[in-house]
Amino acid sequence: MLDPLSAGQTFSGLTKNQALVLETIAKARKPIGAYEILRKLKPYGIKSPVQIYRAVNSLIQCGIVHKVESINAFVRCTDVHLHRGQTTILAICDGCGTVVEHHDGTVDRLLEAWARQEALQVEAVAIELKVRCASCSASSSADEH
Structure with missing residues (x-):
């Protein structure tokens, strides 16, 4: 089973889908796209891209994940607290x-x-x-x- 807390920092209040998506992004060695995340999470009951995008958008709003716009993929933030208010x-x-x-x-x-x-x-x-x-x-x- 994926463990969303093993990526270093802990985040309370994440939904199951958010936690699964965060862990998948954190374990990826490079930026990962939504459909690749979906492929990896189908065994955990996530069946649609909408579920992935909802979770990712929430994680982006929290500053936990960044979208790599040029390749339409996602990466885990390396230090959530460092960039508050900075580009x-x-x-x-x-x-x-x-x-x-x-x-x-x-x-x-x-x-x-x-x-x-x-x-x-x-x-x-x-x-x-x-x-x-x-x-x-x-x-x-x-x-x-």
Whole structure:
């Protein structure tokens, strides 16, 4: 049986579906899509994509999960308390799919100032970097020699 508490931090008040979805995302080694989550959770009684999306949306609102917009997949937040009120920046390795999460209030201030200057009302922010992690860069360099 999946254990939603084994991922490090504990979260009280999660529904059964939220706990199962969170554990599945936490155990994935790279971003995981809704249909892959559904495939893994069918043995636990989750039968429809709607169940997955409801659970994921709740987890995103709680700041426990991030959506990787560019690939329509989800990752577990590495530190739920660190980014309260700060934009999350996700760096996604193009080679292995590893995601590194970063939070920076400076980015928020720059974006807010720019939006004000342009008379824009920001509704959502998603910053994603397409990168090569150190491991993939090293293996690419080794392949070239």
